[in-house]
Amino acid sequence: MKKLLVTVQVELDIPDTWALVEHPDEVQAIKLADGRFMYMSFLPMFTTDANEGAEWSSECSDEFTETLLDMVADEEVLMKFETD
Numbered sequence: 001m002k003k004l005l006v007t008v009q010v011e012l013d014i015p016d017t018w019a020l021v022e023h024p025d026e027v028q029a030i031k032l033a034d035g036r037f038m039y040m041s042f043l044p045m046f047t048t049d050a051n052e053g054a055e056w057s058s059e060c061s062d063e064f065t066e067t068l069l070d071m072v073a074d075e076e077v078l079m080k081f082e083t084d
Helices: 062-071
Strands: 019-023 027-031
Touching: none
Parallel strands: none
Antiparallel strands: 019 027
């Protein structure tokens, strides 16, 4: 079996009301103004079209999702604010 390493970096302009918190699930999360928590992680996208301009979707079967999640050996998501 091979290992696939995926590094995801996303830059977002977010409202000042959002805050980084340590969620009780032992993950760093973003607390939204309405009280919800959002965890940022990768989202696989799929298409059957091998051509440029293909339409991609995150929809897949629950079975495949579980299989993919079982493949994750380790995950680390680090979030921080960067100021100018």
